[in-house]
Amino acid sequence: MKHPELLAPAGSLRAMDSNYYSILGGGARLRLLEVFFELQIPELLGHHGPMPAQQICVLLGLNLHRGWKFLHLLALSGLLEESNGVYSGDETLFGLSADAKYFFGPTGTEGFFYRDLVGFWKKVANLSLIDVLRGAPLPEGINWPYATRESVEHFEYYWMRLTAAGSIDTLLMSQAVAKADKLLDIGGGDGTVGCALCSAYPHMQVTVFNLPVSAELAHTHIAERQMTDRVHVHEGDFFKDEFPTGFDHVLFNRTLADWQPTVCKMLFDKVKRSMAPGGKLVINEAMLEGNTDFTLAWEFRYIFYDSYGRALFKPLSVYKQLLEDAGFRITKVTPMRDEAFYSVIEAEVAI
Ligand SMILES: C[S@@+](CC[C@H](N)C(=O)[O-])C[C@H]1O[C@@H](n2cnc3c(N)ncnc32)[C@H](O)[C@@H]1O
Structure with a gap:
C-alpha cells in the first residue's frame, strides 16, 4: 500500500x-x-x-x-x-x-475451477431470491450429495481432485497425521488425499470411506496411481453405517464443512465408537474465521439447495463445542496458512 x-x-x-x-x-x-x-x-x-x-x-x-x-x-x-x-x-x-x-x-x-464457480453461481443467481425464500420450487438437480453418476464424477474429479493440493499441503505442514499407521479418511473423495498421504509417509495405510459411486471412482483412481496395496476403499454411508474399526487416526478432510453441526456431532460420536484406543481425530477444514467472503459465496448458493444444512462453515468455537460434547479434547490447532483456506484441528478422546 x-x-x-x-x-x-x-x-x-x-x-x-x-x-x-x-x-x-x-x-x-x-x-x-x-x-x-x-x-x-x-x-x-x-x-x-x-x-x-x-x-x-x-x-x-x-x-x-x-x-x-x-x-x-x-x-x-x-x-x-x-x-x-x-x-x-x-x-x-x-x-x-x-x-x-x-x-x-x-x-x-485455463482456470476451469474458477470458471465453473461462476457457472454454478449463474444457475441460481437469476432465480428470484424472494420467491425462493418464500418456498418456490427449486430447479431440478439442485441437491447434495449429488444424485447422478455424472454429477458425482464431475464433483470428485473436477472439483475435489483438482482443488485438493492446498488441503494436502496444509495437512502435511501441520504434521497432524505424520505418525499414523492406519488412517481412515472419511468422505475421502476418489482417494487423491489418501494417495498423497501414502506417498509422503511410507509407513502409512489409508482406507477411504465413501458412498458407492465415489468409492468406485476411488478404486479406479488408486489403481491408476498403483497404490492398491496402501490405499484401500470401504464403501459406506455415514448416515447409515458405523465406521470400520481399528484405525489409529481418523481424518475428515474438507468433509465437515458440507454438514451442519448436528451431523458433525453424530459423526464425532461414530468416530469415538470406532477409533482405536489412544487414537487421534484430525479435522482439516475451511473455518469461518478469515473466510467470510468464501463462506458468503458458497452459503448464498446453498440457500437454493434444500439438502444443504445451515451454517456449514463453522467457527473454531463450534468445532470445539461439538468435540467436547462428543467426548473429545482438542490437543492442537494449526491455523490456515497463506496458501490455502484450511485449518487443522487435532483431538483425542477426553479421559
Ligand atoms: C467435499 S468432498 C471432500 C473429498 C476429499 N475428502 C477431499 O478433501 O478432496 C466430501 C466427500 O464426502 C463424501 N460423502 C458425502 N456424503 C457422504 C456419506 N453420507 N457417507 C460417506 N461419504 C460421504 C462425498 O462423496 C465426498 O467424497
Missing part, C-alpha cells in the same frame, strides 16, 4: 461506511466478472497481451465510452492491469493482471 495514511482507521465512521460499500462493491464485482467471461476477455488479452481500450472495444463491439468504464472497473476489481491511463484516454492500455494470469493462465484459457 503506497499511502497507508489514506486508509480509514478501524472502527471509524468512514470504516463503517466502507464496509457498507464493500457489500455494494461485491455486487458490482460479480456482474463485471460474469461479463468478463461472457466477452472472453481472458482469452483475448491472454492471446494479444495488453491492448488500447479503443482496440479492445472495437474487437468486442463495445461502445467506446461505456466499454472504457467497464475495462477500468475490471482493473479496479483486480482482474485487469491498467496503464497509460492518467487522462483516461482511448489509448489507455488494459492487460491481464497478475491475479488473472494466476486464475486463468498466461494465455487466459
Whole structure:
C-alpha cells in the first residue's frame, strides 16, 4: 500500500461506511466478472497481451465510452492491469493482471475451477431470491450429495481432485497425521488425499470411506496411481453405517464443512465408537474465521439447495463445542496458512 495514511482507521465512521460499500462493491464485482467471461476477455488479452481500450472495444463491439468504464472497473476489481491511463484516454492500455494470469493462465484459457464457480453461481443467481425464500420450487438437480453418476464424477474429479493440493499441503505442514499407521479418511473423495498421504509417509495405510459411486471412482483412481496395496476403499454411508474399526487416526478432510453441526456431532460420536484406543481425530477444514467472503459465496448458493444444512462453515468455537460434547479434547490447532483456506484441528478422546 503506497499511502497507508489514506486508509480509514478501524472502527471509524468512514470504516463503517466502507464496509457498507464493500457489500455494494461485491455486487458490482460479480456482474463485471460474469461479463468478463461472457466477452472472453481472458482469452483475448491472454492471446494479444495488453491492448488500447479503443482496440479492445472495437474487437468486442463495445461502445467506446461505456466499454472504457467497464475495462477500468475490471482493473479496479483486480482482474485487469491498467496503464497509460492518467487522462483516461482511448489509448489507455488494459492487460491481464497478475491475479488473472494466476486464475486463468498466461494465455487466459485455463482456470476451469474458477470458471465453473461462476457457472454454478449463474444457475441460481437469476432465480428470484424472494420467491425462493418464500418456498418456490427449486430447479431440478439442485441437491447434495449429488444424485447422478455424472454429477458425482464431475464433483470428485473436477472439483475435489483438482482443488485438493492446498488441503494436502496444509495437512502435511501441520504434521497432524505424520505418525499414523492406519488412517481412515472419511468422505475421502476418489482417494487423491489418501494417495498423497501414502506417498509422503511410507509407513502409512489409508482406507477411504465413501458412498458407492465415489468409492468406485476411488478404486479406479488408486489403481491408476498403483497404490492398491496402501490405499484401500470401504464403501459406506455415514448416515447409515458405523465406521470400520481399528484405525489409529481418523481424518475428515474438507468433509465437515458440507454438514451442519448436528451431523458433525453424530459423526464425532461414530468416530469415538470406532477409533482405536489412544487414537487421534484430525479435522482439516475451511473455518469461518478469515473466510467470510468464501463462506458468503458458497452459503448464498446453498440457500437454493434444500439438502444443504445451515451454517456449514463453522467457527473454531463450534468445532470445539461439538468435540467436547462428543467426548473429545482438542490437543492442537494449526491455523490456515497463506496458501490455502484450511485449518487443522487435532483431538483425542477426553479421559
Ligand atoms: C467435499 S468432498 C471432500 C473429498 C476429499 N475428502 C477431499 O478433501 O478432496 C466430501 C466427500 O464426502 C463424501 N460423502 C458425502 N456424503 C457422504 C456419506 N453420507 N457417507 C460417506 N461419504 C460421504 C462425498 O462423496 C465426498 O467424497
